Amino acid sequence: VLAVWHQLTKTEMPELSKGSVMMRDRRRVEETIRAMRRAGAGRLQVISDFDMTLSRFAHNGRRVPTTHNILDNRLLIDEECTIKMKELLNTYYPIEIDASRSAKEKLPHMVEWWTKVHELLIEQRIRKDMLARAVKESRTMLRDGYKAFFDGLYESRVPLLIFSAGVGDVLEEVIRQNHVFHANVHVISNYMDFDHTGVLRAFKGQLIHTFNKREGAVTQAAALSQLQGRPNVLLLGDSLGDLTMADGVSDPRHVLTVGFLNDQVEERKESYVNAFDVVLVRDETMDVPNAILRNVI
Ligand code: TMP
Ligand code: MG
Secondary structure, three states, X not given: OHHXXXXXXXXXXXXXXXXXXXXOOHHHHHHHHHHHHHHOHHXXXXXXXXXXXXXXXXXXXXXXXXXXXXXXXXXXXXXXXXXXXXXXXXXXXXXXXOXXXXXXXXXXXXXXXXXXXXXHHHHOOOEHHHHHHHHHHOOOOEOEOHHHHHHHHXXXXXXXXEEEEEEHHHHHHHHHHOOOOOOOEEEEEEOEEEOOOOEEEEEOOOOOOOOOHHHHHXXXXXXXXXXXXXXXXXXXXXXXXXXXXXXXXXXXXXXXXXXXXXXXXXXXXXXXXXXXXXXXXXXXXXXXXHHHHHHHO
């Protein structure tokens, strides 16, 4: 009987049998998907990280830039700033993804990294009117299947909250240039504050880094009226810190978490499988999230 049942569910969602998929408890995943389908699209919201979750990690063996790294363009910053930002990335990114340290241990390092980078960017007097060109000239890329993902949610009137520790202005430009910045998309991120001549002078609001998304969730996300009355959540991320992005949802019912494991795969596999319901190992596509959504809405 079990074998038959498995076959049935397999044919229902063949994407879950892809080689890149790892699950601690497939049965629970399938039950959650069924419960979400019964509740319907009207009860669902999607909360997603941006860098290395909606955007690709790599393409043809080369890393794809994050929103911060898109700013590495001579239109915006000088060579010295590029070098300093690279040094900071080489220092702090290994800490961000270090499997042997807890989020609590990483937190002060992340604050340091983001603070230093934002100070450097402010010194560069970045011009608002150059951002779109920098995005155009960059190698930024969303994951394969992104259009079906964004368009499907829009057509089904399911809100998509993009919750990013990247740079909000750059993120918006990336999704605008990919023609998927629909009306159901809400963004919580680090936004630039420009003076009246269009020169960067600060970053707005509370700093968001990889390990303080909980704070943004309970203050900013919880206040978004479009997300009210939607207790079922599909959450997508690439960092363990992303798991707190749904902490602002009041009375959550069915929450399914999907984690992209892009880097340091062997070292982090176990912790990701323990933390996310579905883990996608070196999978540069939206195939699995899209299959889940097709099943739910
Ligand atoms: P996310 O929350 O949208 O994933 O954005 C955070 C990512 O940005 C995080 O994984 C580290 C990355 N990052 C850079 O690539 N360069 C930087 O200078 C900083 C501060 C962060
Ligand atoms: Mg990310």
